[in-house]
Amino acid sequence: MSVNATAPPPRWSDRLDRWRDPDERTLALLLLAPAFLLLALIVVYPIGKLIFNSFFDMRLSGGRVPRFVGFENYLLVFADVDFWNATKNTVLITLITVPGALVVGLGLALLANMPFRRQWPVRLALLLPWALPLSFAGLIFAWFFHTDYGVANDVLRRLGLADAGEPKMWLLQPGWAMAAICLTIIWKTSSFMALILLAGLQMIPRSLYEAAEVDGASRWQQFWQITVPMLMPSIVVALIFRTISALQTFDIPYTMTRGGPGNATETLAMLIHKTTIDYLDVGYGSTLAVCMFVLSLVITAVYLKRVGNAA
Amino acid sequence: MRAIPSFTDNGRGLRLLAAAIVVINGFFPAVWILLTSLKSEAELVSTPITWWPEAASLDNYVRAFTDQPLLRYLANSVIVAAGATVSSLIISGLASYAIARLNLRRRQLNLTCIVASSMFPLVTLLVPIFETLRSLGLLNTYIALVLPYTVLNLPVCTLVLVSFFQGIPRDLENAAMIDGCTRMGALWRVVLPLAAPGVFTAGILAFVNAWDEFLLALSLNSSPDMRTLPVGITLYQGEFTFPWPVISAALIVAIVPVALLIALFQERVVGGLTQGGLKG
Numbered sequence: 001m002s003v004n005a006t007a008p009p010p011r012w013s014d015r016l017d018r019w020r021d022p023d024e025r026t027l028a029l030l031l032l033a034p035a036f037l038l039l040a041l042i043v044v045y046p047i048g049k050l051i052f053n054s055f056f057d058m059r060l061s062g063g064r065v066p067r068f069v070g071f072e073n074y075l076l077v078f079a080d081v082d083f084w085n086a087t088k089n090t091v092l093i094t095l096i097t098v099p100g101a102l103v104v105g106l107g108l109a110l111l112a113n114m115p116f117r118r119q120w121p122v123r124l125a126l127l128l129p130w131a132l133p134l135s136f137a138g139l140i141f142a143w144f145f146h147t148d149y150g151v152a153n154d155v156l157r158r159l160g161l162a163d164a165g166e167p168k169m170w171l172l173q174p175g176w177a178m179a180a181i182c183l184t185i186i187w188k189t190s191s192f193m194a195l196i197l198l199a200g201l202q203m204i205p206r207s208l209y210e211a212a213e214v215d216g217a218s219r220w221q222q223f224w225q226i227t228v229p230m231l232m233p234s235i236v237v238a239l240i241f242r243t244i245s246a247l248q249t250f251d252i253p254y255t256m257t258r259g260g261p262g263n264a265t266e267t268l269a270m271l272i273h274k275t276t277i278d279y280l281d282v283g284y285g286s287t288l289a290v291c292m293f294v295l296s297l298v299i300t301a302v303y304l305k306r307v308g309n310a311a
Numbered sequence: 312m313r314a315i316p317s318f319t320d321n322g323r324g325l326r327l328l329a330a331a332i333v334v335i336n337g338f339f340p341a342v343w344i345l346l347t348s349l350k351s352e353a354e355l356v357s358t359p360i361t362w363w364p365e366a367a368s369l370d371n372y373v374r375a376f377t378d379q380p381l382l383r384y385l386a387n388s389v390i391v392a393a394g395a396t397v398s399s400l401i402i403s404g405l406a407s408y409a410i411a412r413l414n415l416r417r418r419q420l421n422l423t424c425i426v427a428s429s430m431f432p433l434v435t436l437l438v439p440i441f442e443t444l445r446s447l448g449l450l451n452t453y454i455a456l457v458l459p460y461t462v463l464n465l466p467v468c469t470l471v472l473v474s475f476f477q478g479i480p481r482d483l484e485n486a487a488m489i490d491g492c493t494r495m496g497a498l499w500r501v502v503l504p505l506a507a508p509g510v511f512t513a514g515i516l517a518f519v520n521a522w523d524e525f526l527l528a529l530s531l532n533s534s535p536d537m538r539t540l541p542v543g544i545t546l547y548q549g550e551f552t553f554p555w556p557v558i559s560a561a562l563i564v565a566i567v568p569v570a571l572l573i574a575l576f577q578e579r580v581v582g583g584l585t586q587g588g589l590k591g
Contacts, residue, residue, distance in 0.1 A: 024414045031409035034402045035425055042462045043428050046439030111329040122330055125337025127573045133523035135541040140340045154360050199585035248434045251525045255545050269434040276438045277530045289435040
């Protein structure tokens with residue numbers, strides 16, 4: 001394209017060219033724009049709206065006008081037995097399933113790290129639970145723990161650990177329901193843990209083990225002196241991901257017990273869902289959500305610090 | 312000195328045992344549901360329960376499609392997951408290219424912003440997202456799910472794609488531009504084909520994420536004909552009892568497509584997962 005000395009008025013084709021080939025910084029901003037617009041719509045604006053709503057008495061069901069109530073909703077939350085019950089359950093699930101998934105995941109990773117002739121069955125066995133929707137895992141395990149026709153009671157009966165006349169009512173008793181839910185979550189999440197840890201294991205240089213062998217270290221010593229420290233970065237990453245999602249637990253308790261019996265297995269996410277989507281109490285539900293967010297932020301921060309120190 | 316380090320220096324028997332433990336742990340729920348789906352309703356409610364189906368039949372599969380609109384759920388899931396995959400790839404692809412390649416101030420900050428804000432617990436934003444979509448008249452549409460799923464997928468897609476773009480030599484791109492390509496032309500004709508494996512990996516991860524999501528699908532698209540598979544199957548209702556025979560058949564129908572997908576592309580999936588995970 002030639003440059004005219006007498007600059008003609010910009011023609012459409014010139015403008016099109018500039019649009020097709022803008023300078024680099026403009027282009028960068030243009031390319032980033034969709035991502036940030038989407039985040040503004042789905043994350044940033046909702047955060048503002050959430051905090052705003054939490055100061056209102058706002059129920060979509062009654063047809064009443066929203067009423068500003070200041071911090072009243074927050075005072076109600078602190079006095080709300082259901083909130084503390086859901087908090088207790090959420091924290092309990094996190095405290096049980098995160099270390100549980102780490103231990104099981106580490107075990108699976110160590111087993112899967114052996115030199116198999118064919119890698120795919122083992123790899124697929126780790127990928128399948130990861131790809132299975134949480135809700136499906138909940139449904140499948142609810143069927144396992146079915147009082148009359150579940151395979152769990154059948155195995156117990158065959159092993160002579162339970163009386164056929166009085167099958168255990170797994171999902172109908174608070175403690176056992178919680179145990180069944182935690183077991184399901186551990187099964188479902190340990191394979192993602194295992195995949196991350198397996199990648200970490202495969203990055204440990206073999207020469208370290210050879211050197212330890214020469215020095216006469218036992219396998220137990222090698223595990224604690226080489227494997228665990230070398231694996232720490234992967235463990236920390238896996239723990240962070242797992243903790244953040246454990247605090248948001250919803251699918252598995254919802255599909256297994258709907259929070260029951262009573263509200264013995266109701267988590268914070270389930271309480272918020274019930275309050276807002278089922279009861280349409282938007283004001284109070286928003287307050288619950290703000291409290292849940294602050295709570296999970298605090299737990300994650302404290303936790304990260306602990307884990308960080310340990311690493 | 313032995314050539315193989317001690318942790319892996321075990322007999323064939325021990326290796327088989329290890330493989331068996333991992334394989335059984337991974338497959339037993341799916342296998343049990345498959346066996347359940349082949350049993351008749353009468354067999355399922357007889358005690359003591361049977362492990363192997365006495366008279367295997369596909370009746371439950373027929374009923375899964377006729378009792379409830381399973382095909383509709385399947386179509387909804389495919390449309391939503393495919394839509395979310397495409398939109399995640401486009402949006403995070405453009406952003407990743409800018410972050411990995413262009414002259415951008417505060418490169419790392421942009422990346423952190425995208426990753427961190429997309430990891431914000433969407434559960435707590437359920438209400439305002441619900442309200443926003445309601446005021447836009449988008450509840451019970453495919454877009455209602457595609458938008459938040461794209462946000463869910465942004466971190467992993469962006470991390471995978473940034474590292475792929477960074478791995479493509481700049482010279483190739485510059486050469487294309489010297490030959491008269493515009494930068495967008497170079498992105499489209501040179502960089503994208505080279506990044507295809509990365510785009511593919513990110514796409515599978517995005518698809519599986521969207522396919523699996525439950526809470527948003529349950530809350531935002533509650534009308535029966537807009538339900539995705541996880542919601543539709545969970546809310547299957549029998550007259551008095553939960554219809555396990557039909558449920559198990561429906562579960563198998565829902566699991567098979569994704570199981571095939573990850574079985575075919577396992578190495579890619581594992582690579583993408585650990586890459587997205589370890590860099591996050």
